Amino acid sequence: MPCLASSVDLGGTLTTRDIHAVATGACPVHIGEDARARMAASHATLTRMVEERRRIYGVTTGYGPLASHPVTPEHAHLLQRNLVYHLCSGVGKPLSPVHTRAMMAARASSLARGYSGVSAPLFDRLLECLNLGLVPVVPEMGTVGASGDLTPLAHVALTLMGEGEMWYDGTRLPASAALQAAGLAPITLGHKEGIALVNGTSCMTGIAAVNAERARRAAHLALRLSVLYAECLGGRLEAWDARFADARPHPGQKTAHAALQRWTAGSDRLVPHVQPPPRLDESQAVEGWLPEGECPQDPYTIRCVPQVIGAVLDVMRFHDETVTVELHSATDNPLVFADDDAILHGGNFYGQHVAFASDALQMAVVKLAIHAERCIARLTDRTQNHGLPAFLHGGPDGVNSGFMGAQVTASALVAELRTRAVPASIQSVPTNANNQDVVTMGTIAARKTADSLDLVFHVLAIHALALAQAAEQRGGTVLAGFSPGSRAVVRWIREQHEYLYQDRPLSPDIQQLSGNLERVDWDASLTH
Structure with missing residues (x-):
């Protein structure tokens, strides 16, 4: 489809058609200054709270059932890296490049809301990959859609770190080689940046956005x-x-x-129809009964x-x-509310809304067939x-x-x-x-x-x-x-x-x- 704008602002107001356009390569992407300011404020609040050595899930603690184990800020890189590593357990054929790009665009949009605490370099790398045609190879199976789409998003994060595989110019390459060919360097994950990338509904949401346009x-x-x-x-x-x-x-x-x-x-x-309806033709009546005519x-x-x-x-x-x-x-956990100087732990990663909507859409399109x-x-x-x-x-x-x-x-x-x-x-x-x-x-x-x-x-x-x-x-x-x-x-x-x-x-x-x-x-x- 032709791009409805010269470039899609992933931090602005979006439609499912925008995501479809980005996913199919019809539109480049960018981020506006308002979104950059939101993300900078969120990142600054998170950074200060880490420096104050506060207990923040996935930042100064372990993950899931291991969250009771505190982790000092000095181990931030190892904590975020190992999160990505252990979640890279997907199997099956790769998601299509269209679905993977839709997932990346949806993740960027979520991060751009300004509640995730990520740094500008990380976010910009995600946009650069979309605009340069770098597409992570992501196995399609392995997510239950509860703590977000942990597994597929981890495979995206892995490639930004220079590991795993990517498609570039139609060729499947080691991610390090693909990034180098595109003139990019691998990233090092900072505080919360691993969990911010992987913890959210962006895989299901990106695919659902593409489904919306296809169904229309x-x-x-x-x-x-x-x-x-x-x-x-x-x-x-x-x-x-x-x-x-x-x-x-x-x-x-x-x-x-x-x-x-x-x-x-x-x-x-x-x-054409005529109103009022035509009168009964009683000219062929036999003993008051009329012969069969055409079905109206x-x-x-x-x-x-x-x-x-x-x-x-x-x-x-x-x-x-x-x-x-x-x-x-914003669909990760925890969320950073910079204006309130607060970090809240909750469940916005839980994808039930999109799950119900996707099942409903499937019933509807089957009826078309x-x-x-x-x-x-x-x-x-x-x-x-x-x-x-x-x-x-x-x-x-x-x-x-x-x-x-x-x-x-x-x-x-x-x-x-x-x-x-x-x-x-x-x-x-x-x-x-x-x-x-x-x-x-x-x-x-x-x-x-x-x-x-x-x-x-x-x-x-x-x-x-x-x-x-x-x-x-x-x-x-x-x-x-x-x-x-x-x-x-x-x-x-x-x-x-x-x-x-x-x-x-x-x-x-x-x-x-x-x-x-x-x-x-x-x-x-x-x-x-």
Whole structure:
């Protein structure tokens, strides 16, 4: 996506779209003077209290169940370094560079709130890595999301110390070599700087911020495809009348109705509604009974689009609001309140808000795939698709099966999504010698949602390819009668994937289109 600003101020007001832009490399980052002043005051307060040899968790004590052991300030470097070392225990494949950059941006935003006590050199190194394209290699598994995302953030901290591995210019290198190639030196962690880096919700929050933008695009794509689907089947406009949203004013449903009104404009393939309703035709009555006529309502895949996708939009709004608050939060422990000359020990690292929001978003995006799969099934079934070829095949009957295989793949993908949809946010497992006796699994929830979005876009890609085929079977290559918005969608697909004149392997088409669909802002692009 294009950057909405020349550079994102990670110490200012942020949106999930800002984090997505930073994560995907579309925007550089910086920090404003107000945030620098907040951090300097916090650092000065912490430094003074350490010099006064006060008891501060993780600064002059051990960690977790070992916090009862005091540690003198002279051992600060060893204390912070060993914290990072023992937490670097992650396993599994690396997080994607996008997710890792999102985590780094979210951590920088949290530190910039001015409650963490870190020094300017440490913070600047985090920004430099983002701007120079240095991406730590971070195993994806190992955090329970309770005392923050300790394990993945420790792997980030390790690379800033010149250990572990980083990607730089597309090459996976030892962190020391990557830093040297970029002209940077490893850092030495000062008082609280290890725990400030690792103790917080930034992994789950960064991934959730990326999920928010991906889900927004998927939902608005689903609205565009719903219009095209209704046009292919001669759907009725009546159920999409905006007055339904007046009668049931959920914000998401109102947004869905407005979008449907926008994208159906100019269509000659949708049945307009007439008020008052037509009178019964009693001319064929037999002994007072009337023969069967046409059904005055469409199936739910058309009729209930505002309610299905509207509800998804409302869940997205809840998720986005939750993650946005988290992006503006200090989430480590303890926190330094410089204005009050206070250091407080608490639990802002506990990621339950993001865990619940991520699980809710996963349910919502799975519903997008369920709706799309049912649309594909109806569109390819010659007993329900109003005269289109069976499975939308091209070429001679029998020897060409069209989208038969792709329709089965869509069904299989929905089954995959359903089996993965068990909430993570309630899977608490006590750990850390029962110090962490309830945990959130927030990062697992965010990762699961990210994985589900991958599959959702695969289903939407199959739906889009099938709809482009059906639209040309209805309206020819000129797409006669289709709305300008729908014609724009089909022509965009045709720039990349040709009409299925005869059977060919569709896996490359599906996977390529899935990635390309995700790169478009469907609420604002391809209007005509």
